[in-house]
Every structure is written in structure tokens, then in C-alpha cells.
Amino acid sequence: MLRIVLENLKKTYVTGGETIRALNDVSLNVRPGELLAIVGYSGCGKTTLLRHVAGLDRPDSGALRFFDGETPLNGPGRIGYVFQEPRLLPWKTVYRNLELALRHVDVSAAPDRIIHSVLALVGLAAFADAYPAELSGGMAQRASLARALCRDPDLLLMDEPLGALDALTRTHLQMEIAAIRQVRPVTTLFVTHDVSEAVYLADRVVVMDRGGIVHVEDVTLPYPRDPAGVELAEVKARVLDTIMRECPLTLASIRLFANPS
Amino acid sequence: MRRHMLPFVLPVVLVAAWALASAAGKLNPYLMPPPWEVWDAGVDLARRGLLTKHIQASLIRVFVGFSVTAVCACVLALIVHLSPLLHDTLRHVLTVLRVVPPLAAIPLLILWFGIDEASKLAVIMLASFFPVYMNVLTALRQTDRRFVEMGQTLGLTTGEKIAHIFVPGALPGVITGLRLGFGYSWRALIGAELIAASAGLGYMITEAGEMARTDRVLVGILIIAVLGAAFDALFTALARRWTAWQALTVDDHGRV
Ligand SMILES: Nc1ncnc2c1ncn2[C@@H]1O[C@H](COP(=O)(O)OP(=O)(O)OP(=O)(O)O)[C@@H](O)[C@H]1O
Ligand SMILES: [Mg+2]
Numbered sequence: 001m002l003r004i005v006l007e008n009l010k011k012t013y014v015t016g017g018e019t020i021r022a023l024n025d026v027s028l029n030v031r032p033g034e035l036l037a038i039v040g041y042s043g044c045g046k047t048t049l050l051r052h053v054a055g056l057d058r059p060d061s062g063a064l065r066f067f068d069g070e071t072p073l074n075g076p077g078r079i080g081y082v083f084q085e086p087r088l089l090p091w092k093t094v095y096r097n098l099e100l101a102l103r104h105v106d107v108s109a110a111p112d113r114i115i116h117s118v119l120a121l122v123g124l125a126a127f128a129d130a131y132p133a134e135l136s137g138g139m140a141q142r143a144s145l146a147r148a149l150c151r152d153p154d155l156l157l158m159d160e161p162l163g164a165l166d167a168l169t170r171t172h173l174q175m176e177i178a179a180i181r182q183v184r185p186v187t188t189l190f191v192t193h194d195v196s197e198a199v200y201l202a203d204r205v206v207v208m209d210r211g212g213i214v215h216v217e218d219v220t221l222p223y224p225r226d227p228a229g230v231e232l233a234e235v236k237a238r239v240l241d242t243i244m245r246e247c248p249l250t251l252a253s254i255r256l257f258a259n260p261s
Numbered sequence: 262m263r264r265h266m267l268p269f270v271l272p273v274v275l276v277a278a279w280a281l282a283s284a285a286g287k288l289n290p291y292l293m294p295p296p297w298e299v300w301d302a303g304v305d306l307a308r309r310g311l312l313t314k315h316i317q318a319s320l321i322r323v324f325v326g327f328s329v330t331a332v333c334a335c336v337l338a339l340i341v342h343l344s345p346l347l348h349d350t351l352r353h354v355l356t357v358l359r360v361v362p363p364l365a366a367i368p369l370l371i372l373w374f375g376i377d378e379a380s381k382l383a384v385i386m387l388a389s390f391f392p393v394y395m396n397v398l399t400a401l402r403q404t405d406r407r408f409v410e411m412g413q414t415l416g417l418t419t420g421e422k423i424a425h426i427f428v429p430g431a432l433p434g435v436i437t438g439l440r441l442g443f444g445y446s447w448r449a450l451i452g453a454e455l456i457a458a459s460a461g462l463g464y465m466i467t468e469a470g471e472m473a474r475t476d477r478v479l480v481g482i483l484i485i486a487v488l489g490a491a492f493d494a495l496f497t498a499l500a501r502r503w504t505a506w507q508a509l510t511v512d513d514h515g516r517v
């Protein structure tokens with residue numbers, strides 16, 4: 001299973017004469033098969049971090065290393081990337097979008113079966129032949145989630161994959177993701193604004209602030225977890241406490257606390 | 262009345278006004294013959310088989326010239342888009358070629374290619390290449406970078422990115438380019454057929470003009486207009502089909 005080592009990653013952007021440290025000396029070990037949740041204020045560099053791991057951006061300095069056990073790899077292998085926006089090709093139906101994602105995947109079952117079962121998983125069984133423009137925002141996001149899952153990836157990068165969903169669908173999909181992980185754990189970076197979601201799903205929760213990692217919280221509770229349980233509430237309180245302490249409150253925090261649950 | 266009939270109302274009104282003005286003796290029949298005389302001239306030309314001959318000659322020229330141009334322009338645009346180096350290399354040469362009116366090059370083209378088909382095709386190509394090339398290139402440029410990134414995470418090859426992302430993404434722009442380019446080549450045809458042609462609608466018009474047959478000139482102009490509009494409608498219909506995924510398509514009046 002894929003292990004990732006991030007060493008002193010730095011990335012600055014210059015926009016309108018202003019220098020933004022999007023990644024400010026990020027070092028992190030992502031353990032094989034773990035789900036690492038990343039939380040932090042809007043603009044703290046979560047998406048930038050995922051893009052670097054996916055190889056879409058190059059760091060100014062620092063290194064990214066990929067391993068299978070102790071064997072160094074050239075890259076992360078097969079990626080399932082749920083972008084922050086759905087990024088479905090508008091000229092292809094949902095089915096064809098997933099089919100394209102399976103193009104370089106040696107699938108054991110017939111692609112058709114895989115696509116239909118993944119679509120059923122995210123509740124889009126009836127929408128295989130719909131065009132992205134015919135989907136609601138939440139449906140498009142679920143289609144994008146299905147596209148990443150159907151690839152049976154070595155690395156899952158999920159950027160607020162459940163952000164646009166209603167509370168019920170979101171809870172449902174959180175449980176599905178937890179269930180899938182019990183059967184087939186994949187090394188995963190999972191960005192979310194919802195601390196409850198983070199502690200429910202994650203093996204570890206990373207708190208980012210202004211391009212840096214300010215805290216890593218271990219969530220050692222075994223699966224299946226009780227989302228309303230006391231243990232989880234304690235972990236959640238600790239994470240929130242760290243955020244309050246480590247990250248100075250700004251207006252940006254409104255977004256973080258807009259999803260209390 | 263049905264909405265789709267509306268675009269036909271004004272043409273009918275204009276022809277009716279033309280007929281009324283002619284009947285009332287307001288128009289000099291030598292300069293602007295009445296519609297029925299134009300019709301008779303057209304029927305006469307058709308009876309003698311001249312009309313089909315000229316239309317056929319023109320259509321073949323436009324189709325050959327335009328198809329070659331369209332293919333070259335699309336392919337070149339794709340290559341230039343994928344290779345910034347080539348873009349910089351070709352930049353000034355293409356700009357110079359683009360701003361020179363093709364008709365200005367006719368004397369040269371005649372000297373180079375003679376007075377046969379080749380020089381006429383060259384005029385059509387010069388006239389229609391750039392509208393297609395520029396539109397396709399712009400459309401490719403505007404292909405959403407986010408989709409290209411997405412394709413990259415799926416591990417798509419360059420060929421697959423072209424087939425599944427660049428081409429379909431640019432298709433609306435390609436169709437606009439083809440529509441414009443076809444219009445240009447159709448117009449350039451008259452210029453091309455000024456070059457010692459012995460057949461073609463442009464030739465027919467020039468010849469009729471020299472004999473002061475304004476009725477035949479009008480026949481030629483009307484046929485060019487109707488055929489041009491018909492092909493434009495065909496392109497629009499194809500565009501609708503090929504880009505059905507665009508829930509909203511905009512026609513050239515900005516209506517959706
Ligand atoms: N391509 C870019 N050009 C310039 N600045 C950028 C670029 N990408 C990101 N940034 C800047 O880097 C910072 C981090 O952005 P990033 O998208 O990683 O934030 P985020 O944590 O994902 O925020 P959100 O929760 O709102 O999605 C922001 O200040 C942003 O303005
Ligand atoms: Mg983001």
C-alpha cells in the first residue's frame with residue numbers, strides 16, 4: 001500500500017503584487033492505507049497540498065516521495081481525485097465520464113458492471129445517461145466521487161467530496177466511505193470543513209493554517225464508529241480546541257463553523 | 262404565427278416592396294428590373310442548362326477549396342496549440358498573411374498558378390483559412406484547463422486528451438469557425454471567378470454585367486445569397502446536433 005513522505009514543501013504564489021505562502025514548509029508522513037483528514041480555514045492551502053501530491057503543481061522547494069513499503073516509487077500510481085468542483089466533462093454522459101476514468105484501469109469485472117454498481121453506491125443509478133448539465137450540484141459532486149472510486153485507486157485525493165450535499169445524503173455517504181475502507185483501505189487525503197466528518201472518518205486529522213501544519217490528531221477509535229458517541233465527541237472537542245488556540249480567528253472561520261453538527 | 266416563421270417575414274416584405282415599386286414605375290428597369298423579369302431571366306438560364314452548369318462549377322470550387330482549408334486550418338491550429346514553440350515561430354508570418362486581402366494577391370496567384378482552377382482555389386483558401394484557424398485556435402485556448410488537469414489525473418495519453426477533451430471542448434468554436442470560413446470562401450468565389458473563368462456564378466455575373474443584363478446579375482446574386490444561407494442553416498443544424506450537450510446554444514443574435 002502506498003506511503004507518502006512530504007519533506008519541507010514550500011510553494012508561494014504571487015498575485016497582484018502580494019506574495020502568498022500557500023505551502024509553508026509542510027512535512028508529513030502519510031501512512032499506508034490511512035485516511036488523513038485535512039481541516040483548516042478557507043485559503044489555508046488544503047487544495048494546494050492535494051494538487052502537489054497529485055503532481056498537478058510543482059513545489060518551489062522540498063520533496064515528495066512515494067513508497068510501497070520500503071520500495072521507492074516513481075509516483076503515486078493510480079489516482080482517484082475528487083476535485084473541489086465536480087469537473088465532469090459536459091459533453092459526456094455520467095456513464096461516459098466514468099468510462100473514461102476506467103480507460104487505463106485493468107478492471108477485473110466488466111467496466112459496465114463496475115460503473116453501474118458505483119453509481120448505485122452514490123445513489124445515481126438512474127442517472128447514468130444524464131449529462132452533467134442535467135444534474136444538481138450535489139448529484140454532480142456524487143458523480144465525481146463515483147468517478148474517483150470506480151478507478152480502484154492506489155491513492156484517493158478528496159477535496160471536500162461531500163461539501164455540497166444535504167445532511168442526510170452526506171451522513172449516508174460518510175457511512176459508505178467508512179464501510180468501503182473496512183473492506184479495502186486506500187491511502188487517502190480527505191479535505192473537509194466539517195470537523196465531525198473528519199474525526200468520524202479519519203485515522204488522523206491534520207489541522208492546517210496559513211500554509212503550514214499546526215497539529216496532527218490521532219483518532220485511534222476502531223471502526224465502525226458511532227458518529228454520536230462520546231469518544232468521537234472528545235476527539236472533536238480536542239481538534240476544535242487546537243484550531244481555536246493555534247489559528248487566530250478571522251472572518252474566514254465563519255466557513256469552518258458554518259457546518260456544526 | 263409560429264415563432265420560427267418570423268425570420269422569413271422581412272424577406273417576403275422586401276420582395277413585395279420591390280414588386281410594388283416596380284409596378285408603380287418608381288424603379289428604372291435597366292438599373293433595377295422588376296422581380297418577375299428577374300424570375301424570367303432565371304427560368305431562361307435554367308432552361309438552357311446554364312444555371313446548373315454555373316452553380317455546379319462554383320459549388321465544386323467552394324467545396325474543394327473549403328474542405329482542404331478547413332482540414333489544414335484545424336490540424337494546424339491543433340498542432341500550434343500543443344506546441345507553443347511553433348506558435349511563436351509562425352506568429353508573424355501568419356499575421357502578415359492574415360491581414361493581406363486575398364484579392365490583392367490575385368495577380369501574383371495568376372502568375373504562379375496560371376489561370377486554371379489552382380489560382381481560384383488559392384483565393385478561396387486564402388480567404389477562408391484564417392477565420393477557421395483563428396476560431397479553432399481560440400476555442401482550443403479556451404478549453405478549460407481544469408478538464409485537462411482532470412484528464413491528467415486519469416492518466417490519459419495526449420491522443421486521448423485530444424479526442425476526449427480538446428476536440429469536444431473546442432467543437433462549438435470549431436463550428437463557428439467553419440461557418441464563418443464557409444461564408445468567406447463563398448464570398449471570395451466571385452473574386453476567384455473574375456480570373457478568366459469560363460463557368461461559375463461569379464463568371465456569370467461578370468459576363469452579365471458587361472452586357473448590362475442587370476436581370477441576370479440579380480439572378481446570380483440571389484442564387485449566391487440563397488445557397489449561402491442554405492449552407493449556413495445546414496451548419497447551424499449540424500452544430501445543434503454535435504453540441505447537444507450544451508443545454509443552451511446561442512445563435513448569432515444572442516438568443517438562447
Ligand atoms: N494558482 C494560484 N495562483 C495564485 N494563488 C493561488 C493559486 N492557488 C492557490 N492560491 C492561493 O493559495 C492559498 C491557498 O489556496 P488553496 O486553494 O490551497 O486553499 P484551500 O485551503 O483549499 O481553501 P478552500 O477551503 O477555500 O478551498 C490561497 O490564499 C490562494 O489564494
Ligand atoms: Mg480548496
